[in-house]
Amino acid sequence: MSAQKKALLTGVTGQDGSYLSELLLEKGYEVHGIIRRTSTFNTDRINHIYQDPHLSDTKLFLHYGDLTDGTTLRKIIEQVEPDEIYNLGAQSHVRVSFDAPEFTVDTVGMGTLRLLEALRDFQQRTGQEVRYYQAGSSEMFGLVQAVPQTETTPFYPRSPYACAKVYAHWQTVNYRESYDLFACNGILFNHESPRRGETFVTRKITRAIARIVAGKQKKLYLGNLDAKRDWGYAKDYVEAMWLMLQQEKPDDYVVATGETHSVREFLEVGFEYVGLNWQDYVEIDPRYFRPAEVELLLGDPTKAKQQLGWEPKVTFRDLACIMVDADMQALGLPTANGNTSKDVATLREATIGSSWG
Ligand SMILES: Nc1nc2c(ncn2[C@@H]2O[C@H](COP(=O)(O)OP(=O)(O)O[C@H]3O[C@H](CO)[C@@H](O)[C@H](O)[C@@H]3O)[C@@H](O)[C@H]2O)c(=O)[nH]1
Incomplete structure (x- = not known):
């Protein structure tokens, strides 16, 4: 070597x-x-x-x-x-x-x-x-x-x-x-992160929140809001x-984190963070449904914790807020209150990332 x-x-x-x-x-x-x-x-x-x-x-x-x-x-x-x-x-x-x-x-x-x-x-x-x-x-x-x-x-x-x-x-x-x-x-x-491709659900949501706040978008079209992810x-x-x-x-x-949350919960946290009600903006478009859906994912990271000494550090709520803040900053908007400014500063570098699909 x-x-x-x-x-x-x-x-x-x-x-x-x-x-x-x-x-x-x-x-x-x-x-x-x-x-x-x-x-x-x-x-x-x-x-x-x-x-x-x-x-x-x-x-x-x-x-x-x-x-x-x-x-x-x-x-x-x-x-x-x-x-x-x-x-x-x-x-x-x-x-x-x-x-x-x-x-x-x-x-x-x-x-x-x-x-x-x-x-x-x-x-x-x-x-x-x-x-x-x-x-x-x-x-x-x-x-x-x-x-x-x-x-x-x-x-x-x-x-x-x-x-x-x-x-x-x-x-x-x-x-x-x-x-x-x-x-x-x-x-x-x-x-997820601010670098997540814009067509994955979390980034699609946080990007839309920033664009709605900026007056660039009126509606957010999504598929299955009941799916739960870790x-x-x-x-x-x-x-x-x-x-x-x-x-x-x-x-x-x-x-994994060992916690699971629905797409709906991600919407709630993200929109609430900027003082908006997600129900006023979200519409369902069946084109985003999948022929077969994975309804629930929840991981048990015990082995990684015990053998690798690995721990997840960012919580669900912080993750959503970090992503909203980064998308707000990318549009030149002030970030919402209450977020950890250290994380935003670290993440500001890369609010980009277009995955196709
Ligand atoms: N993308 C997307 N998903 C939506 C939408 N509306 C609801 N969803 C639901 O949101 C959930 C998450 O979708 P994605 O963010 O596209 O991620 P994923 O299908 O879970 O796959 C991601 O995670 C996997 C690990 O579990 C990765 O392996 C995969 O590459 C990808 O990153 C799915 O149940 C999907 O049906 C929408 O408009 N767009």
Whole structure:
């Protein structure tokens, strides 16, 4: 292993990729991210940590590639020789996965297999250990089998996205057991932040609140308000990813807060925070319903707490308020009273992030 650790991330331009890159850079890593070529810039979330690669102290490097392109993944691994790989890339929108199932499964399912194969070959050929983190999802639990959900709760996926995540999960377990790879699955429950893509429900709500306050929007159209999620703060969650790869043995962990709240409750907290009544603004549009819905997610993070020493730090209410404040600030509005200004200051840097879908 080189003196300075090197990490390779897929999904580096996403919410989690940007927070994880910051964390790894703080820890002295050299960070390599794989980005997709797009006709418009897609690096908003990492622009603040990106430096000109010609500078001698550059620590963040970007490589063009894609989870659908195994040859390039191999080339990048050969070139970077990473100590750790974090597979965060995906078509990650559950609703969109019903519209684009093949693409979703190709990136999420086959993409994971391509990466694991490339990693296995590299490790076997060079003898260098590469630790692997697989971004698993609480969506894998799908139709409720038991609550709270733990590492041993059976999966019952309810979307093309979730089916592909289950496939990726078991491939990761299989590669660990078959080839003695240090490969971990993080089963992460929903995690949000001001960098969340605008089409996920929390950010859709907080962005709409700010736009309503600014007079730029009159209505907010949503789907199922009864769905319940275990919502945590993304910055807390990337720490758990890193911790998993620092253990003596590879294993799988649930990462969650242990609390569940409905979409309706998120609306209540967010609108109330700016002194508005959500019922005056929200309308239901069936286009946002899903062919099959996951009604209830509630995780039990006991194993992560005990074995990783990991704790979620941001509560449900604080999370909603942090996100509202950040969206207010992005529109040049004063933030509402009562929020922790430290969090807003830390988060102001990146109220961006457009995920399509
Ligand atoms: N996106 C969206 N969701 C809505 C809306 N109205 C209601 N919802 C409901 O809000 C819940 C949360 O939806 P999302 O924020 O889109 O997230 P998700 O489907 O739970 O998936 C997210 O979390 C997973 C981990 O559990 C991740 O794996 C996945 O990639 C994604 O980040 C779902 O039950 C959805 O039906 C809407 O207008 N838009």
